[in-house]
Amino acid sequence: MSRPDEIAAPTPAAAAPVGVAASRRLRSFPETLAIWLVLVVLLVVAGALSEAFLRPVYLGNIIRQAAPIGIAAVGVTFVMILGGVDLSIGATISLGAVLCAAAMNGDPANIAPAVALACLAAGAIGALNGILIAVTGVSPFILTLGTAITLYGVTQLVTGGTAHGIIAPGFREVFNVRIGGILPTLGLAFLVVAAAGATVQHVTTFGRRLYLIGSNPAAARLAGLPVRRTVILAYTLSGLLGGLGGIALLARSGVSGSLAASGYEFDVLAAVVLGGTTFEGGRGGIGGTVAGVLILFVAFNLVNVIGLNYHAQLVVKGAVIIVASAIYRRLRDAGSS
């Protein structure tokens, strides 16, 4: 049960995979519904405790806050449906933010090339992760951990260890305009990325292959699915969305500290797992991940509004991670018996 990184060994059941995987996907639907229910309940509780949560502007702000982690979590969801994991996501977010700020260098004319550079670099890192994992069969957990250490070093080299690069005028403003006076552009960007991710997951062949490979890699290989190509594409998307998450972080905070997103890998993993995607692969999806991200950030804000400090927020966050995972486990056991 605790094999987060290894591809499952071939089992006798390998012979009848497709129908099983399909029915598993159908069964995962009530799970996704359950996580949204949890979010609604949490919002009702929050609204009862503080009127702030009833104000659309405040809710729009929560979505804006969640954007960097949320955008990155979409990519990591793909990787985890596949049965992999991407621990380099926090380092990729950091590098994306730092590269974007450094390339922008205070000039509005540089905004587009800077964004392109950050995406390109982050996508390349993801592709490299994917190629190494697909070709050598190395454990994704330990490989992406190695990538993370390397990238944090590279990021610090770029910045010299301090805040670095100047944001061009207009960059933050564009992202913080409130559409209809409610939802900041940055929040909208998160929702757009999530919608795009959900479309890829539901509509494309790539999306279906993720589930088939994740639930039974040996059968997928025997069935002639392009396992390597799918793995490489999934990690490339994870890297690319990590880069976008870094740009979102820059837009949100306006500063690019060299370790801006260190530790974010854990937040991203927590959000994805809360959303019902497991380390074992083959289940879950973007819809659940979005709910997972929002639950984490509503919970943080609630703790804040109640008047507890950041330290207490950590305790609540840890408890939310454990309790929500345990509830899922129950739901899943009930659903599969």
Added chain:
Amino acid sequence: MTAGRTAGRLAVAAAGPPILWVTVVLVGVAAALLPGFFSADNLANVLRQSAVLALLAIGQTFVVVAGMMDLSVGMLATLVLVLAADLMDGRAEATLAAVGLAAAVGIGVGALTGVLNNLLRINSLILTLGTLTILQGVTFIYTDQSLGAPSPAIAWLANGDVLGLPPSFLLVVLLVALAHLALHHTRFGVHLAAVGGAPQSARQAGIPVGRVQLAAFVISGLSAGLAGLVLLGRLGTGYPNAGIGLELDAIVAVVLGGTALAGGRGSVIGSVAAAVVLGIVSNMLNLLEVSSFVQMVIKGLVVIMVILIGQVRPERAA
């Protein structure tokens, strides 16, 4: 598969993978070319610097062999460090109480993790990510700035020497010997490997899976408690950010040392050797006056390379 080959393979598993020892030799040769590396002082320094990671890696090996992971050890060590520093506050007579406290907190948190693992049956990675976050919160609620100081005995444990060797490293050697025996020469060790390698079969064979996993978390907690004390001795103060990230370093050491992340087999000797290799690499880079940023890049690349080379094995047929 013949019995001889099996025995041979088990012996290899117990001593760590060949790639690790190749790395040890290479790093040793490279280090020998550096003036100043082979001085007795510097060698003792390397061991002193490696002790904390080595202690964490010993405990983590048990958890990984059982097919799980314990991400909480870095923050657990930090909590122990802060509590022990506050308790001792430099007083010699409080040493024993601090050691007791470290053991109690380590074992207690490890047992709690094990019980939650058995009750909730959620992935160990996500469970200990939760406990890591809670422990960090608790540590920061206790103090958000450095406080207290180690007693002279704890400072000596981390910084002193016995016949030229650091006491903390002698402790590591003692614990490695015990852990090696437990892992490879006891029924518990066999059960641990069975639980990690084939949990379903282990359960059907009547092995108390829950109890074995609980024991692994308790061992990991205890080693984190001891690591917290040694880290306190090195730092000289109860710094609440001291152990952040150590959990991932420990897992790196365990994997470099030849323990499979999938569980089922492992080597404490390998884990500790890997921790020392990482210590030697950073010591060499320090002697070469390489900046800490470049050191991080090199460390990451070393991890990736060793892992990838170790991956290319004839056994990898599936």
